[in-house]
Amino acid sequence: MKCIKQEISFTLNGGAVCVDVPVTTDTLTMLRDRLKLTGTKYGCGEGECGACTILVDGVAVNACLMFAVDCHGRELTTIEGVQTEDGLSTMQRAFVSCGATQCGFCTPGLIMQGTSLLNRSPDISVEQIKRGIEGNLCRCTGYHKVIDAIATALDSNRSAPKEHS
Amino acid sequence: MANVERYEAPESLPELTQILAEGPATMFAGGTDVVPQMRVGARPVRPTLININRLADLRGISESNGVVRIGGLTSVADILDCAFLKQVASVVVQAADCFASGQVRNAATLGGNICNASPAGDMIIPLLVLDAEVELASWRNACVARRRMPLCDFFTGPGKTCIEDAEVLAAVQFPVPKPHTVGRFRKFGTRPALDIAVVSVGLAGVKENGCFKDARVAFGAVAPTPIRGRNTEAALVHVELDGDRISDIAQVAEQEVSPISDVRASAWYRTHLIRELMERMLHEVHQTRD
Amino acid sequence: MTALIEKETLIGKRVPKLDAPKKVTGAAQYIHDIELPGMLVGKIRRSERVHARIVRIDTTEAKALPGVHAVLTAADTPGVGLGHGKDNPPLKGDKVRCERDEIAAVAAETEDIAEQALKLIRVEYEDLPAVFSPAEALEDGAPIIHEQHPKNIPFTYDYHHGDVAQGEAESDVVIEDNYRLHFVTHCCMGVSGAIAQFDSEGNLTVHSQTQVPFLYKKEIAPVIAVPPEKIRVIQPVIGGAFGSKLDIYPFEPICIFLARATRRPVRVLFTREEEFLASPTRQPVELVLRSGVKSDGTLTFRNCRTLHDNGGYTSWGATTPFVIMQTISSLYRVPHCQYHTTVVYTNNPYSGSFRGFGNLQATFAVESHMDKLAEAVGMDPLAFRMHNAQQPEETTPQGMVFHTCGLSECLSITTEKSGFLAKHDANRETQAAPTRTGSAVKRGIGMASLLHVGGGAKIYRSDGCGTILKVDDHAHVTVITGSTEIGQGSETVIAQLVGEELGLPVSAITVINSDTEITPWDVGVHASRTTFIAGNSARGAARKARDKLLIAAGEKLKVDPETLDLRKGLVVRSDSGESLLELGKLIRSLHFARKAEVVMTSDYYEPPSVMQDSEFKGDVSASYAFGTQVVELEVDTGTGVIRILKVTSAHDVGKVINALSIEGQIEGGVVMGMGYAIAEHLIVKDGRMKNPSFRDYKLVTAPEIPVVDMHFIETNDPEGPVGAKGVGEAPAICTAAAIVNALYNATGVRFCELPLTPEIVLRGLKQCGGHCP
Structure with a gap:
């Protein structure tokens, strides 16, 4: 399947990100393969295992079930973003x-x-x-x-x- | 193989329905069904991909003129947390509590669960027993047209509904349940949630003096679509419940379902469970004060 | 005034895992997270048939697809077989024998291209008649799976001691039952994968999740035609293993073939569905057990015959009789014993090693029988087991020497803490009570014990492990161990044992354990051996370093080294604790001396166990672990749903080294054992897996877990490191057996099959077996 790309921008772990992604890509693939944030894990790809859980606008979701394009304008927190200035949360x-x-x-x-x-x-x-x-x-x-x-x-x-x- | 040539993220219903009118499109909101289905090729790829998650006006739970309206984009988590629904139509909230996992409930929408049209769809059963209607919107004659149909007529087969390509499920509505309405949802499984229903049972009706004045019953995962249990309903109304009557009614329920055997359960077990769940539900309802 | 330093011990403490910080931050690099420059994506085309001759494979179109760098079939490979039976060529050229079979492989620029290329490979098959059960495969004229085994029997196992006929003659009661144990699989949360890369000299680096890095080199060398000395194995952080990575499966040599063909690094990664389809399973077993007892409760004999469904190829599952027969012969004292296994090829999935290695199956049968026998002679389950339990210093007829044995203590404490006897009696009273709606739930309590190796298992000529240890100029210790960390916490235990000897906190210790170019030899992580074997080796190296440091300190301080001790990074006077010298300073003085020296030691620990002889006799482990679990459950007799409420466990662990880790092993093992009993079921029909996803393969989730009340019996094993035994597998072994006994206690119905999923339980309760309408 071929598909077009879409430029999206969003906040990722407190910083602004602008990236173009194929519109059918899921958020997990974008985080891991494109943005190289590999702390979020692939465990099943169908929302059954929770290894890819991230926060979107403060709410926990499975990154493997979320279209990457839907990240546009939103605020994402991944495991790489939960540490505080003092170290571990x-x-x-x-x-x-x-x-x-x-x-x-x-x-x-x-x-x-x-x-x-x-x-x-x-x-x-x-x-x-x-x-x-x-x-x-x-x-x-x-x-x-x-x-x-x-x-x-x-x-x-x-x-x-x-x-x- | 088809390619995705266009991506849209409309912010209003007129905008969305106009895009839908232009040709075949795949819509997604939470993505919890569409993403994995697309990945494994279980859903045909259409040239336009529409993100409908940004339509704020399709989200939310409201009541006016005795009608409860739940926007198609309302998340299952929002339903679970809704104090108003808990008060007037707790059967919907009970189903939301059995739905998938916290993460999926946060993303999955009511409209998505209905349009996915799984015979086991958790949110469909309680809405069937509340006599819900779906509101389908499309672009006609330069404006948004809406049609309504009873939810029980909406499903035509596993994954199949009456929705047309150019339509979106805008909302679900049902009359505010009358006073003394009891509602129950039970899904069979070994876990509280995160389970595809082996079978599920819903019940709602007005119960006064130990007797149902009216009743609606629905079953999940026992037919190609979620179904109403009309015979069970007929057996249930105007009957003074006691142990023997309850057993008789449960037997009617058992007789009116004809499930299949699959990897999750045999037809025999599903049929047995319908009877067992129905019987337990009626005992529980019977013991609860009106 | 000098500070006085008290001796502090690290042993028994709740020491957090050394690797926890990198795991909680997402920094741990698993195979999925490694990125090499120019790395290609490898994908495998698998069979659509379960038994078929491959007539033709056409890769022309796939090769022509832009972005494809290589498409390989069996014709491009040496065709040497993998696995315990060497019967499994990585790519199949002549025929396919089970659903997962690998027939071609692609290396491409992207995953999408690789997937497209797989679809473009045209395969023509000629179907062959297939067999899906050992019984069918043993029939005359059954289809032959491997030509070299015309009877479909690759292995048989026979063991005996005493004379079962005599035992039977002496028996007052004899019972026989058939047990059927099902397919389950490991479900490691991190899916399988490998990365292979060749340099210009033909040296191969494999990033592998293997549990046996050194044996891996030797095993894979002939299959890939690369000499072992040119193979370097680097282990990334491993996302769960449980035995699944003990053998080498076709994807690894395929990944290597692709890297060689493309001269690029290649990674093969499974999807979750592929993980289900192409991973080993736990060995399904059909087991007939015949046991006898005298009326005074003394066991007389045990006769066990099993059929092992080997699937299409031979991996470690075929060798589970090694462990099954130990439990049959030696969990309790049995004067006469006979054991036979026939391993049979079928067209089903094939089995590997899985935590417990056959022992869950054996214990299920033996402990079911123990309850039945007790009842038959009118004894309670506890008294009957106590009467027949092994004792310390016993040598079993199979040759196992139990220098320590806490089985009786395990039986006592679990039954006492759970109130077993009173509950067991009370539940029996309600077994027959009518089960009307509303009172459909019945309670049961059941017990089971276990025996497992606790000091390695000498299945190779060496069961050893090496350690290299160095102390740097700031008293930081690097321990280079041959052993493998798979999440069980071995590196933390090793650091504790080393810190204990050198008077250092674990924060002063780094453990290196992931690269065969650096680490000394080890057999691998299996058989619950790492704490025991690698722990002893690390301790040996640390003791040598300690001796060296104390001698140097004695010389420097002009005192007898015997009077010195190492505490909190200091050299102290051992009687008073008076601080004399900073350890780092001592080491720096060694480095800067005229005859400079580094403090670096090594140790190779070989346990005093022996290989079994041709009759499977011999003291195969340096120590043996025992345990008892009591399960309390509720069963809904209207739906068949079982809820496990509480598991009271006691394990003879020798000595607790890390309380936090050992609790984690017990809790995780119990839940895994519970999953085996009541939740997990890999449904295989006509050779095909029907539920290869977490949707329909049910792992236990958090709301379902029982309370686990843990007790540790410390028998201080004389050979174990600070007295410890291995305990990695033990907690998973007897849970299912205790559950089935508890189910009997609740309902009076005896189940001889697993899993006890609701529908199966309900059918059993309705006494209609598998024949309900």
């Missing part, structure tokens, strides 16, 4: 200290999804955290330590200011 630190990462392939997606849960509501139960990551598959951890990490980050963020919307 609260969520990232919690993933490290709670042992929530093993092979690590699902980790960027889980951190993005965890970050979106944290931004949305600081007071959620463990059951809500489990539902919150129902769209992220992990084959190594059995999710326990991931849930610990998100709960830990929520705890430590309750009194602290909000990060990265």
